[in-house]
Amino acid sequence: MSAPGMDAAAWDARYAAGGRVWTPQPNLWAVEAFGDLTPGTALDLGTGEGRHALWLAGLGWDVTAxxxxxxxxRTARAVQGADAPGTTAHIEWVHADLLTYTPAAGSQDAVLLMYIHLLAPDRRALVRSAARALAPGGTLLVVGHDLTNPAEGTGGPSDATVLFTAHDVAADLAGEPGIEVRLAQRRPRTVEGAVRPALDAVVVAVRTT
Structure with missing residues (x-):
């Protein structure tokens, strides 16, 4: 990946350092978007340690992570083996760069892009590819640290070139046939121990046809 911070070797080193990098709990925006949906096929792009893939599989979804x-x-598989062995048949772990990985069009009932921060042209290409993967009635969730987060929120990257707003993502999706943006908002998210909340850009889109 070409964006600052999107270096596979650097992330390998971070994940290999020991301990969990991220919380094992699913993000609240993911729970809000998918928690009450009927399980189907899901695509978790940028799964990291697999927290959302494991959560969705536990609900009965068949997940490509x-x-x-x-x-x-490696960490995701270890967590799965230790804490959620019953999900083994429901998750396919795929080692691939998101900028070259092309999911099958119309194949997914849910697609997640959680805190993937890229330069704008790469983000636009990825968001559109994710939208094209949706089956009719499928839901796309895109969440990232909002452009205003470094100055007004807490945590996340400070490089403005890889941050975005919900309206940026909505614009990325404009013109995609059959895609309807249902929600595009800046939302505060409480961070334990922080004085200020994190500010997230949250977009939910649905394929209507």
Missing amino acids: VDFSAEAL
């Missing part, structure tokens, strides 16, 4: 860090996927 993609990441460019082999160490992240």
Whole structure:
């Protein structure tokens, strides 16, 4: 990947350092978007340690979980084996770069892009590819640190070139046939121990046809 911070070797080193990098709990925006849906097929792009893939599989979804860090996927498999062995048949772990990985069009009932920060042209290409993967009635969730987060929120990258707003993502999706943006908002998210909340850009889109 070409964006600052999107280096597979660097992320491999981070994941190999020991301990979990991220919380094992699913993000609240993911729970809000998918928690009450009927399970089907799901694509978790940039799965990291697999928290959303494992959560969805536990609900009965069949998940394809993609990441460019082999160490992240090693951790995800280890967590699965220790904590969720019953999900083994429901998750396919895929080692691939999101910028070259092309999911089958119309194949997914849910697609997640959680905190993937890329330069704008790469982000636009990835968001559109994710939208094209949706089956009719499928839901796409895109969440990232909002452009205003470094100044007004907490955590996340400070490089403005890889941050975005919900309206940026909505614009990325404009013109995609059959895609309807249902929600595009800046939302605060409480961070334990932080004085200020994190500010997230949250977009939910649905394929209507």
